[in-house]
Amino acid sequence: MSAWLGAVRLRVSISSATMIYKALCAGRLLKEFYPDLADRSSRHRLRSSISATRPTCCRRGPLLSLFACWAQRRDQHHLGNRARMEARAATLPLDVYPVLTEGGSDSTSLDEIVELLAHNGRTVAEAVRMVVPPANPGNLSSFLQYSGDCMEPWDGPAALAFTDGHQVGAILDRNGLRPLPICVDDQGLVVAGSEAGLVDMDPASILHSGRSAQGK
C-alpha cells in the first residue's frame, strides 16, 4: 500500500504476516504509545524492534515512512548501487515501477530491493544474502556464485535486522563499520545490536555470546 504526500510516495506495509509499529519516542515508551503491545492477550510469533537516533529522519518527514521488512542503522553513500539498479530496471516489467523511490535514503533503497527480490521467488534471507554477500566468502557456494551474477553487493546500512513474519534475522554489512554483538539466552531470546548491553540479561542465562564478522 502506498500514499502520496505531495510529490513523495509513502509506503506502508499492510501485510498478513507482519505488523509494523513506529513512533518518534524512546523504545521503552512504545507500549504506552501503542497500548496493544502491552496487552497480554495479544499473541505473536516474533517481535523485531529497532531503536535509533535519526536526526536526518526528524528533519525529513518522508523518511518516516515505514520500511516493509527492514530495520537499519547508519547512512552511507549508495548512489552507485542506485544507478546500477536504475539501469537494470529497464529489463523489469513496468508494473514494478518505480523500483526505487526518488530521493530515497540508502535504507529505503535497500528495503525496496530486498522487497522486490523477496516477492519474486526468493526468501527474505536469500534476498538479504544476495545484496549483502560475505566480504571474504572463502569457497564460493553455488548460491553466492549465482547471485553474484545477478546483483552487485549493496553498500549503505551497517547493522541490519530484517523479518517478513516467517523469517527473522540480522547481519552485519560487508565493511564491518559497526560491531554487531549477539547474545542468546536459555529462553530463546536473541539480542543483536550495535552496542553490547542493550538489554539487561542474567549472565547465568546466556548460552552464547559473540559478535558478527563483516557480511556475516
Added chain:
Amino acid sequence: MILADLDLHQFFENDEICAFSIRSGTIRNLIQLDTPLEASAMRLTPLDASELNRLQHRFGSRGKTCGWF
C-alpha cells in the same frame, strides 16, 4: 548472518542459509530460467576514450539517456 525460520523451526548461521537454499532447490529453479549465452559472430573493436565517455555520460540517470524513466 543469523536467521530464525519460524515455519521450519530452525536456526541458521552464516553459510548455512546458502546451503539450505541450495538444498531446497531454489537456486536450481532460478538457473533453469536462465538463457544461456552464445558466442557472437560480431567482431568488436575497442572504443576510444572519448566515445566511451560519451556512452557513459549520465548513465542510469532519469529521463536523460533512457526512455524507460
